[in-house]
Amino acid sequence: MQVIDKVKAIPKVQKFRYIMIFLASASLLGPLAFLPQLVGSDDLCGTLCMRRFYLYFPGMTWDDFFVHVNAAAVGVMAFGIILLTTLIFGRMWCGYLCPVGGLAELSSRMLNDRWKIEFRSLPQVQIRYGYFGFFLVAMPALGISACSLCNFITIPRLIEAMSGEYRGMVFLVSSVGLVNLGLLLLLGVFASKGRAYCQFMCPIGAADGLVNRIGANLPFAHRIRIAKERCTGCNVCARNCMCGAIKMVDKIAVVDQVSCMSCHECVDVCDWNALAWTTPPRHKINEPKRIKKNTEILPVPDWQAVHFHGGGAVTQEGGATKGPAVSWMSVFNAMILLTVVSIVIVGSFL
């Protein structure tokens, strides 16, 4: 079967990512809405809202801000955790968990490419932060409620409508709902790779992108990075990047860390191991250039060198008991990951 072959051909990480998005959608959206129901809400509004508390109203004091924060306490905590993971691991929430962008992406990938609109070449940073500023300051003062253009309402309501909930249907035929549905279809389902809304309009994505860029050069920060001397300029990564974060500059791929979601697809499609999701290199790279995957350049020797320490005669067994070298940076990162995960688990039960 052709379909089965196609599914088999999906890279491992991407399969994992699709499953993660699916699971996140199942637990965050209706009809299960497992996580929202823990805090007594059946969609992503109310105390769960992550998107309204940082709006700026002229003349606002810190007290007002803290009132906003307290009103949506759970959402603020979730937002903080998202930014923290972004700082260390890249935009994991956006790429691997977000049910709102993720569902649009998955449904877009099921459509054929010919009928999609290509948004990825538009100037992302300018549009996104222009709209972000408008969203933060101008919209509240003009009286446009932040909720009226919220895709975090549209997607849960869409799911509700599909499951037969009257409330969702009613929202989708309202004017606000129709505008949102239009945005979702144009910038989501019928956009190439389905992430145009995330690129241009999502305020959480905008804040997340800033943190992603700010933390990119920290020594412990994992990001998608390019080894320029290995890049052949074949532009497969740029074509496959769902955020339009990779651009060919002088026939060498360059990653825009503001937009990159660390979805790992570029690493999977690169034949030359030129991309990787790693910490910034701390040494000059001294490796042979352009080794194609699964290609043996040098014959692997069938003998093993035995190293003797100077002084005493150390046997081969003594050397073997030492075990493999430990990458302490990986241990550190794993500890951070486990801490964050445990905070999420404990926090969701509080």
Place this chain on the structure above:
Amino acid sequence: MLRFYVLAFFVLLSLNGVASPRYSDPDGCLSCHAYQGLDYIDAEGVLRSATIDRSHYASSLHGSVPCKDCHRNTVDYPHKVENTEVDCSESCHIEEPSEGVKYSHDVIHDEMDKSVHAGGWYKGLTGGNRLEEIATEQDPSCRRCHSNTLYIAETQLANFKEAFDHAETECGNCHQGKAWMGQFGGHILRRLIGRRWNNQENNQMCIDCHGDVDKMRDVEQEDPDTLAKHPPSDRFIHSAASYAKTLHGRLIADGSEYGASCIDCHAPAGWKHEIRSYLDPLSASHIEQLPETCGQSNCHTYSKKAINSGFTETDMHDLSLLGLTAFTNPFVDDDLQQSPWFWSSWPLLLIGVVFMIGSLIWWLFFRTTKKILPVVGGDRFERVMIGRKPKAARKKAAVKKTLKPPVATEVKTQLAENGTDEKGA
């Protein structure tokens, strides 16, 4: 005569055995009403209980008020039902110890007079048969909202008892004498420890009536200027449902202490009874009063700034969130419309049709296409992100390639095979 003896017997019985100083019953009403099973069937055909649990009544807000202070028309026994109506605006027997003025609900009476709820049954502040009132009257009486329920939650009853035991020593240092303690001790403690309604319960009180769409359709509204009566607007009929869609409504529904309740915006000042029409310039929900209303206490204080005028104009009863006005009945069959699956099938059908047509066109015309570029924006992507030449230039290059004479390529390959050319040699 027999009746008198029976009554007297019961009065004696209650005085001897059960009555305690806390549960004073000077009018002797409980001599009958304390009986279990004192039931009757009213004109509506509803079985009603006239039994009064004396501990229940005593722990209510009016627990220390003797019955006849409010039920003033009840003179002869057995009394008629009509004679038991209560006038809440009468002054009570309770005197403020500091001022010596008799307590009265007159302040609230005045406020109610100005509100949209002034009228109909409430006139004279009586509370009558609640079922009849719900069925026939449009304006609520006192009792519709103030049901005289327990003010101390069961969970706090232990606290209350403990505090009540200490009241003798703590309050009694200054307020000596049992009379004061009997009249005010419990009342003040109830205010301290007892619980006020929270926002959810406040809203539920309003929604009990305003959430009933059919009932709200029958309401006659009054224009504040011309006093002309007119049928209610859609905004009014669906006000409870549209409020539930706002962040205010959602926060309160989630059990959050944030989020503004109905009363917070419609009657923020005074005794919370002065709810006026939003067209009335004195109303808290009038457009000119909104900056003040939204900016009260620690809510949106910035709304008082002129630059945020747009903020206060945010619609808190946005009908477009409901889309109900767009709902007409296209089919006669009621059962079909009541099924949620019927409604949910429409968007699914739409999406399905789009997918089907798209796939069909794709299969018919583009089966053999190898390189797929999106119709809109595809060329720009090739240019900006990949760095290729524009489409026109690419086509030109392709044409040139095909027109190249085969001889030139042969020479090149020969040169490559030889590895040298004449110049190198």
